[in-house]
Amino acid sequence: MKTRITEMLSIEHPIIQGGMHYVGFAELAAAVSNAGGLGTITGLTQKSPAELANEIARCNDMTTKPFAVNLTFLPTFQDPDYPGYIQAIIDGGVKVVETAGNNPAQWLPMLQDNGIKVIHKCTTVRHSLKAQSIGCDAVSVDGFECGGHPGEDDIPNMILLPRAADELEIPFVASGGQADGRSLVASLAMGADGINMGTRFIATQDAPVHENVKQAIVNASELDTRLVMRPLRNTERVLNNPAAQRILEKEEALGKDIKIEDLLDEVAGVYPKVMTDGEVDEGVWSCGMVAGLINDIPTVKELIDSIMAEAESIINDRLAKAL
Amino acid sequence: MKTRITEMLSIEHPIIQGGMHYVGFAELAAAVSNAGGLGTITGLTQKSPAELANEIARCNDMTTKPFAVNLTFLPTFQDPDYPGYIQAIIDGGVKVVETAGNNPAQWLPMLQDNGIKVIHKCTTVRHSLKAQSIGCDAVSVDGFECGGHPGEDDIPNMILLPRAADELEIPFVASGGQADGRSLVASLAMGADGINMGTRFIATQDAPVHENVKQAIVNASELDTRLVMRPLRNTERVLNNPAAQRILEKEEALGKDIKIEDLLDEVAGVYPKVMTDGEVDEGVWSCGMVAGLINDIPTVKELIDSIMAEAESIINDRLAKAL
Numbered sequence: 001m002k003t004r005i006t007e008m009l010s011i012e013h014p015i016i017q018g019g020m021h022y023v024g025f026a027e028l029a030a031a032v033s034n035a036g037g038l039g040t041i042t043g044l045t046q047k048s049p050a051e052l053a054n055e056i057a058r059c060n061d062m063t064t065k066p067f068a069v070n071l072t073f074l075p076t077f078q079d080p081d082y083p084g085y086i087q088a089i090i091d092g093g094v095k096v097v098e099t100a101g102n103n104p105a106q107w108l109p110m111l112q113d114n115g116i117k118v119i120h121k122c123t124t125v126r127h128s129l130k131a132q133s134i135g136c137d138a139v140s141v142d143g144f145e146c147g148g149h150p151g152e153d154d155i156p157n158m159i160l161l162p163r164a165a166d167e168l169e170i171p172f173v174a175s176g177g178q179a180d181g182r183s184l185v186a187s188l189a190m191g192a193d194g195i196n197m198g199t200r201f202i203a204t205q206d207a208p209v210h211e212n213v214k215q216a217i218v219n220a221s222e223l224d225t226r227l228v229m230r231p232l233r234n235t236e237r238v239l240n241n242p243a244a245q246r247i248l249e250k251e252e253a254l255g256k257d258i259k260i261e262d263l264l265d266e267v268a269g270v271y272p273k274v275m276t277d278g279e280v281d282e283g284v285w286s287c288g289m290v291a292g293l294i295n296d297i298p299t300v301k302e303l304i305d306s307i308m309a310e311a312e313s314i315i316n317d318r319l320a321k322a323l
Numbered sequence: 324m325k326t327r328i329t330e331m332l333s334i335e336h337p338i339i340q341g342g343m344h345y346v347g348f349a350e351l352a353a354a355v356s357n358a359g360g361l362g363t364i365t366g367l368t369q370k371s372p373a374e375l376a377n378e379i380a381r382c383n384d385m386t387t388k389p390f391a392v393n394l395t396f397l398p399t400f401q402d403p404d405y406p407g408y409i410q411a412i413i414d415g416g417v418k419v420v421e422t423a424g425n426n427p428a429q430w431l432p433m434l435q436d437n438g439i440k441v442i443h444k445c446t447t448v449r450h451s452l453k454a455q456s457i458g459c460d461a462v463s464v465d466g467f468e469c470g471g472h473p474g475e476d477d478i479p480n481m482i483l484l485p486r487a488a489d490e491l492e493i494p495f496v497a498s499g500g501q502a503d504g505r506s507l508v509a510s511l512a513m514g515a516d517g518i519n520m521g522t523r524f525i526a527t528q529d530a531p532v533h534e535n536v537k538q539a540i541v542n543a544s545e546l547d548t549r550l551v552m553r554p555l556r557n558t559e560r561v562l563n564n565p566a567a568q569r570i571l572e573k574e575e576a577l578g579k580d581i582k583i584e585d586l587l588d589e590v591a592g593v594y595p596k597v598m599t600d601g602e603v604d605e606g607v608w609s610c611g612m613v614a615g616l617i618n619d620i621p622t623v624k625e626l627i628d629s630i631m632a633e634a635e636s637i638i639n640d641r642l643a644k645a646l
Contacts, residue, residue, distance in 0.1 A: 001645050125545075144467070145479050156468050156479030158500035158509070159545045159612045165505070166616075177481035182488070186481070186509035188645060189637050222448075222482045289482045293489075314512050315642045322324050322511060323635055 001308065004171035005194035008117060008138060009096055010066055012036030013308055014194025015184070016119075016173055017201045018140070019070020019098050020148075020286070021045050022275035023209055026055050030062035031206035031300040036308075040068040040098055045271075049084030056092030068096035068119070073104060082107065090114045098140065100149075105134040112137075121175065123151030125163050132170050139164070139172040140196045146176025147199045147225070147237050147288030157187070165191025179293040181310025185319075199288040206300040210278030213285075214297050216241075222292025228284055229267075231258050239280070239287035243270075247284060324631065327494035328517035331440060331461060332419055333389055335359030336631055337517025338507070339442075339496055340524045341463070342393020342421050343471075343609070344368050345598035346532055349378050353385035354529035354623040359631075363391040363421055368594075372407030379415030391419035391442070396427060405430065413437045421463065423472075428457040435460075444498065446474030448486050455493050462487070462495040463519045469499025470522045470548070470560050470611030480510070488514025502616040504633025508642075522611040529623040533601025536608075537620050539564075545615025551607055552590075554581050562603070562610035566593075570607060 003014045015037035017028065022045050029039030041059060046052035052069070059067055069089050071082070086107060089097060097111055100121040111118055112135070119138040120131040128139045141164045143157030144150050155163075161174050174187035175196035187195050201207060203217040216239060226240045228247045231254075238244050243266045250262055270283025298306070326337045338360035340351065345368050352362030364382060369375035375392070382390055392412050394405070409430060412420060420434055423444040434441050435458070442461040443454040451462045464487045466480030467473050478486075484497050497510035498519035510518050525532060526540040539562060549563045551570045554577075561567050566589045574581055593606025621629070 003645055143479070143481060145482050153546055155545050155612060155615075156466070156500070157481045158466060158479055158506065159468050159615060162502070162505045163545055163615055177479070179485070182485045182513045183481065185512035185642065188642060189508035189512055190505045222478050222486055223476055289478060292478075292482060292486055312646055315638070315646060319508065319511060319638045319642065322326055323638060 001311070003188070003193040005138065005173055008171060009038055011038050013304060014173070014188075015304055015307065016040065016068070016098075016140070016194060016196040018121075018175060018196045018198040019043070019072065019100065020198050020202065022271040023202055023207055024070060025208045026059035026062060027208045028201060028204075028206055028300070029067045030059050031204075032201065032304070033063045033065040033067045035301040035304040036065075037304055038066060038068055038096060039063070040070050043069050043071045043085050043089075044080060049081055049088045052085055053088040053092060056088060056094060060092065066095050068098050069094050070098040070100065071104075071107075072100040073102035073107075075102070083110075086110050089116065099136075103130070103134065104136070108135055119173070123149070124153050124155070125160070125167050128164055128168055128172065132168055136170065138170055138193075139168065140175045141172050141192070143174070143176035145237075145289040147290070148286040150176065150227075150235060150237055152230075152233055152235055157190070161187060161190035161192050176288060177290050179290045181307045181312075181314055183290075184307055184311045185314045197290075198286070199290050200294055200303070201300065203294050203297050204300045204303055205297055209275040210280075212278035212280045213275055216280045217287065217291045217294050218297065220287065220291035220294075222289045224291060225287055225289050229260075229263065231256065232260055234260075236284070236286060237288060238284040239291070241281045241284070243281065243284045324634070326511070326516040328461065328496055331494060332361055334361050336627060337496070337511075338627055338630065339363065339391070339421075339463070339517060339519040341444075341498060341519045341521040342366070342395065342423065343521050343525065345594040346525055346530055347393060348531045349382035349385060350531045351524060351527075351529055351623070352390045353382050354527075355524065355627070356386045356388040356390045358624040358627040359388075360627055361389060361391055361419060362386070363393050366392050366394045366408050366412070367403060372404055372411045375408055376411040376415060379411060379417060383415065389418050391421050392417050393421040393423065394427075394430075395423040396425035396430075398425070406433075409433050412439065422459075426453070426457065427459070431458055442496070446472070447476050447478070448483070448490050451487055451491055451495065455491055459493065461493055461516075462491065463498045464495050464515070466497070466499035468560075468612040470613075471609040473499065473550075473558060473560055475553075475556055475558055480513070484510060484513035484515050499611060500613050502613045504630045504635075504637055506613075507630055507634045508637045520613075521609070522613050523617055523626070524623065526617050526620050527623045527626055528620055532598040533603075535601035535603045536598055539603045540610065540614045540617055541620065543610065543614035543617075545612045547614060548610050548612050552583075552586065554579065555583055557583075559607070559609060560611060561607040562614070564604045564607070566604065566607045
């Protein structure tokens with residue numbers, strides 16, 4: 001398939017694997033890129049620029065195709081060594097960076113002067129326009145249904161994608177609710193140039209996470225996610241589990257007086273416990289509503305091939321024949 | 324365009340105008356049906372079966388095409404004369420009824436024995452399956468983005484439509500977030516057999532409502548709706564206005580102790596004031612997020628023609644050429 005995104009990123013299929021903490025290791029990124037999509041290594045899962053450099057080198061050993069690194073600019077207690085991480089990205093020959101969180105403007109020259117395309121994740125039209133105005137090459141538009149941080153406006157992709165298409169000139173991919181050929185064709189019809197999938201890629205044989213995590217996603221329905229940390233205006237969509245319930249109870253009990261410190265037990269440092277050790281109930285972790293559409297654990301290549309075959313069939317058979 | 328819904332309802336385009344209080348009069352229903360869609364008279368806007376019979380007769384005078392009547396089965400203080408309304412529908416030769424609210428099972432034999440197709444509005448997969456199991460002919464699947472009553476599960480159409488497609492055998496139309504050819508093709512791609520539009524049809528020259536209402540929709544962005552009455556588990560998506568703000572303040576102040584009686588000033592009897600008199604700030608009224616995608620006030624025929632032309636162009640040009 002050929003879209004503005006496949007052209008810009010030199011990839012075969014308009015399918016991007018989004019950055020995911022303790023999931024986006026070289027194994028998954030390489031599998032996605034080898035299957036014709038764009039894999040992504042999650043930068044801050046690596047504890048130092050040297051470790052990121054090593055992860056990029058491992059990925060380069062596993063694929064000759066382009067892959068991305070995700071860099072999340074979040075307010076944190078201890079600011080990561082962003083210049084160091086970016087240097088590792090440049091030195092590793094990475095050609096695409098997915099930025100998320102705070103405005104990436106100050107890092108754009110360093111990235112783009114080295115031939116790196118920047119895709120910024122945005123949950124609103126106004127943030128997307130801001131990303132365009134500061135010179136980002138593309139935007140990943142995150143709907144309300146997405147796992148992780150959907151923002152505070154609660155606008156689903158059925159509205160957000162055509163709105164973004166009306167306003168943006170740069171290409172954009174749809175993030176949130178993306179599972180199969182149906183989501184891909186729907187997103188393209190609404191104006192997106194491709195899709196970004198997170199949760200769907202976790203439930204693949206190539207994802208280097210514990211089997212319990214994959215099974216939890218397969219078992220979940222679309223009703224099994226919850227929004228936590230809304231009172232802190234740092235909303236995160238997570239799988240409903242005992243930890244999510246404890247957070248929601250604390251949020252209700254403490255009301256407006258709640259502070260991030262009250263929730264640290266459930267949110268700090270849980271990703272290795274969940275993703276690596278498989279203790280899926282021991283803390284909250286991002287999961288999109290799309291879990292309700294995930295019923296199998298294919299290889300990444302099987303997944304991407306089936307998405308593209310289904311998309312082609314929807315366009316050539318279902319849609320063309322309805323006319 | 325030909326889908327299971329156009330075949331079942333004998334209409335030219337898979338576009339249904341949903342029931343809307345004090346909007347769904349004969350003028351709008353006839354305009355939609357004359358343009359090749361399925362118009363809908365809102366049954367309970369008519370104060371008696373005799374008045375509904377009159378409204379149906381007026382519509383029959385304005386169109387020879389099929390149109391529907393919406394019948395909402397809600398818990399109300401004074402139960403409407405449903406057998407009387409249904410008799411008026413049968414006597415008027417109406418061939419389609421859109422049911423909403425409570426389970427319509429007890430009314431199905433009377434309707435279907437008279438050759439009437441029943442489309443039940445549902446906001447969840449489980450309600451859709453229930454509607455199928457009791458013998459409804461089709462379902463209208465309402466996503467979180469829809470105006471009016473989106474239910475309590477908050478599942479947007481990007482998830483709800485493919486989930487419904489996976490589970491249902493009967494045809495279904497997508498409701499919520501539907502504005503244009505993009506929404507139509509996206510909904511068809513995700514498995515729907517057509518679309519149901521509400522808010523979009525209010526902002527047309529044929530809608531028999533005050534100009535202020537149409538202008539309020541054109542002026543609204545996707546951020547300008549609010550969910551009210553959630554603490555009562557009777558959530559309604561309405562246009563944000565002073566009345567909506569007053570309700571939200573009362574809901575916050577009263578918390579779990581809130582009763583419908585506390586909100587009656589803002590919700591009871593406001594539709595004639597808003598829709599007929601144009602006092603758009605004097606009470607809350609249903610409005611979908613799709614308001615953000617509505618920027619003009621065309622005739623119904625112009626709207627439907629442009630949706631179909633855009634849909635054809637998306638399928639034949641944008642999608643087919645991406646392959």
